[in-house]
Amino acid sequence: MNIAILSPSQNPYSETFIQAHKNFLKGKVYYYYGQKGGVCLESEKKLGHPIKKVFYKLYRSIFKKPYSYINNKQLIDSFNKNKIDVILVEYGNHAFKILDVLKLSKIPFVVHFHGYDASVNFVIEQCQNYSEVFKYASKIISVSQVMSNNLLDLGCPKDKLFYNVYGPNPLFEKVQPTFSKKQFISIGRFTDKKAPYYLILAFKDVIKTHKKAQLLIGGSGELYNTCKNLIAYYNLQDNIRLLGVVTPQKYTTLLEESLAYVQHSVTALNGDMEGTPLSILEASVAGLPVISTYHAGISDVIINNKTGLLVHEHDVSGMTEAMISLLDDIDLAKTLGNNGKQNILSNFSMNRHIKQLNIILSDSVNP
Incomplete structure (x- = not known):
């Protein structure tokens, strides 16, 4: 054709x-x-x-x-x-x-x-x-x-x-995560429906028990400066880094060394919703567990307690608990990640x- x-x-x-x-x-x-x-x-x-x-x-x-x-x-x-x-x-x-x-x-x-x-x-x-x-x-x-x-x-x-x-791009199928760092990665535009500020608020409480944990957020958009100010206000610069736009090659490297992928998607006030976020599919097929929300197509591709951990929209404390649960149990992170890889390869x-x-x-x- x-x-x-x-x-x-x-x-x-x-x-x-x-x-x-x-x-x-x-x-x-x-x-x-x-x-x-x-x-x-x-x-x-x-x-x-x-x-x-x-x-x-x-x-x-x-x-x-x-x-x-x-x-x-x-x-x-x-x-x-x-x-x-x-x-x-x-x-x-x-x-x-x-x-x-x-x-x-x-x-x-x-x-x-x-x-x-x-x-x-x-x-x-x-x-x-x-x-x-x-x-x-x-x-x-x-x-x-x-x-x-x-x-x-x-x-x-x-x-x-x-x-x-x-x-997801087949490039991500080749990733072999090492779970070598107490590090969470998130990639996406800084928009209302991706609510990156909720990740910051959730992680603020994560580091109360895991002081050396890291959160890396890649992307750009209208909420970038808001998130940067929030990080500074809570003095989280040692634990949270904003990466700007990240290439697929750099993203694969970050996935290899991270513990999990995180994204707190919500329905915006104007009705804006995700479809099925490609970054979540990429992270899951790379073998990382996904921590996210019951939002749009996310629960179509991430199975709660099997390939990742899902919380309800706006449940900041629930996301904090999910991140801490993987920091406390690396074997759980590995199991969820491996299950996710097989799920995406088989079905998506x-x-x-x-x-x-x-x-x-x-x-x-x-x-």
């Missing part, structure tokens, strides 16, 4: 699942990125022929077409030139914004929801509950059971909806995710 992937941005560091789609899907992949009216093709400097662009500009001016008309026509020309068989649209709200060109192309398209696009209240309202997206899309992909239920409640036809959790591998996605795309071409 010739597959067009349409994404709102080119290469944000946190969207490694989109990079996986680009790199591993079966067939020839053309990556189109950008917002409505400004979509580009990654492999080309300019989208479409310059002479045609002049004609489209003239036509738009004479017939008072919207500004996006030119880019839409160029995009369809590009689809035709590259003989695109099927389109994969990353994010439901992106599909809503470019729905006019998707319909004009007459090419079957699949919409992949990821998290905020299926949960943030004002996003769903702006997209008119996705009624038109559900109507014209060949298939809809969800990455958690909670998300599937949300989409069904919005009116997504059940026969169009497919649950397909991401798979990258190979399984891509294989299922290939089937979904192929079935959209040949229903």
Whole structure:
């Protein structure tokens, strides 16, 4: 198949699942990125022929077409030139914004929801509950059971909806944790739904009994300075470090030496929720126990007391106790971590995710 992937941005560091789609899907992949009216093709400097662009500009001016008309026509020309068989649209709200060109192309398209696009209240309202997206899309992909239920409640036809959790990069399958340090690792954007401040508050009480324990938090975002101030206020600089953006290679090294992965995800006030956090899948397949919350797709992939420890959202003391329990019992950490690795390899591998996605795309071409 010739597959067009349409994404709102080119290469944000946190969207490694989109990079996986680009790199591993079966067939020839053309990556189109950008917002409505400004979509580009990654492999080309300019989208479409310059002479045609002049004609489209003239036509738009004479017939008072919207500004996006030119880019839409160029995009369809590009689809035709590259003989695109099927389109994969990353994010439901992106599909809503470019729905006019998707319909004009007459090419079957699949919409992949990821998290905020299926949960943030004002996003769903702006997209008119996705009624038109559900109507014209060949298939809809969800990455958690909670998300599937949300989409069904919005009116997504059940026969169009497919649950397909991401798979972690095979790089993380090779990690062999040594559990050599009393160290916890967390990776993710500093946003409301990831609530990194709860990790800091929980760890503040951990070091009362384990004074040399360490918490490393990687990532960036709007709550970064808040967390930095919180660490300084409680004088936790010797125990908690903010790492900034962490490369996958550096992340594997940190996983190898750490005791567990921690993440206190919550539902934000605006409704924003995780899909299934890829960093949790990566840590689990690396062989580390995961301490997290009963939130969105996390409990789909982490089994409490078997592959990790789960607490309820906002239960800071519960997270403190979970971290202390692993500091007190390294053998428990090793057992949970090994169970997690086997669980992810058996049920949530990258190979399984891509294989299922290939089937979904192929079935959209040949229903």
